[in-house]
Amino acid sequence: MAGGRETTMTDERTLSRRDSLRSIATTGTLVGGAGFGLGTASAHEDKKKEQGDKDGKKGKDEKGKKGKDEKGDYDERLVDFQACDAAFVRFETEDELPAAVRIVTYNAVDERIEHVAVTVTADRVRQFARYGTDLVYEFNVSQFYDRPADSSDRVLAVAIDGQRVLNPNDCATAPVDAKNDEDATIDLDALSYDGICVDTTRDTARFRVANDNERTVTIDYVVAGGEEGSVTIAGKSATYFEVGTTSSDGAATVYFYYGDSQLAVEGSNQDRECIPRDRLRLTARCIEICEGRSRFRVTNYESRPLTPTMRVAGTEGDAAVTVPGNQAVDLWVETIDPNAVVQLFYEGELVDSEGVPDERCENDVDVDADDIELKAVKYDDKSHDVPYGKFRATNAGKTNAPLEWRLEDDDAYGYVCVPAEGAAEFWVRLGEKAKDGVTVGLYHDDERVAEAKVDDTVKKSRKDGKEKKKEKKEQKGH
Structure with a gap:
């Protein structure tokens, strides 16, 4: 290693x-006011824009949907925040993609508000059990910054196609604010540029532009042999954005402009993968x-x-x-x-x-086969696509018995702990041929200590309402 x-x-x-x-x-809590000044990073065909748009006025992709979320009202349908550590942006179908997503963070190391601009495409979304069939884009602030979970970095807000959703949790505050003093003078030397990392699997490179001015600045960029676009950086803030690379190893050379003036040339950081897959x-x-x-x-x-x-x-x-x-x-x-x-x-x-x-x-546990018994107690061919059998294992020994059950002539297996001088019940998915009878064996250290056969002749014992409800809940987990 x-x-x-x-x-x-x-x-x-x-x-x-x-x-x-x-x-x-566990992460700590930051106090103070939070100002967002959502920045943008959008591609467009003409790198030359009217100067008025560069001086802090609303950029192209800030023209989002109109509605209550424009004021920062929390809409759980759009974004689910996991405390201040992560945000899950939800889409019902791929028809909503691609989507311009902007994450507002507090960078606790650099002590500033920062903006992460991402174009969410179909290859960036996943389905998670908690969100059903929704397609979900996940942003985790510790993973973005490659830092420990207790570093005090924060997810403060998310904007989807310009529609802003504030993190409703108490910890979503920061001791600093982004700035946009329209009367302030723009010092182009107060801008800095960095290649952060590359994603050679997705053929993208991540860059950051930091703005130490008191005023929002919009600059243009051109990737040599590739795309053109613009990036807006709020005052006393930074914006991260991605560009397509021009080679399989993550190469991208970006030229930055303000009007007709070239500000800088920055290459991608090919020594660092954004996602450490391997x-x-x-x-x-x-x-x-x-x-x-x-x-x-x-x-x-x-x-x-x-x-x-x-x-x-x-x-x-x-x-x-x-x-x-x-x-x-x-x-x-x-x-x-x-x-x-x-x-x-x-x-x-x-x-x-x-x-x-x-x-x-x-550690090795002594299990005496004479202490273990197994009995088939129920056969159920109604609740699932294939029959299930319920078994009861009893243990006359004075120590818990950790056992493995195996469905004979099948690859199915599982585990059951039979308590000392007690019993444990468990369900087994029996398969298509269960009606003719199948055998389940109990094993300890690969030695069979008990077995039981089950088929459709196993009688269904009468259960009161409470027991039936319990059994239904047990089977639901199988």
């Missing part, structure tokens, strides 16, 4: 499958059956800290995980479902995924 030996830190907190979690590293790794480590959890390791092969988001596919659970440079972090995920898939995201991109591990974390 780059940077020397791998250092592993274990966080005993867990990622829940069902509960949407906050960042593992620099973050997710590894399945082991499971604890009786704790109902699996252990995963996130390894960061970059020298800087990275804060990816972990998710269990198909569920609403997620959490941001800060991994120091050239180190690894171990985390628990609350699932032992062999069909579960744990995913790692960065800037909305899936960078790695792993299934639940097979290896056990537990």
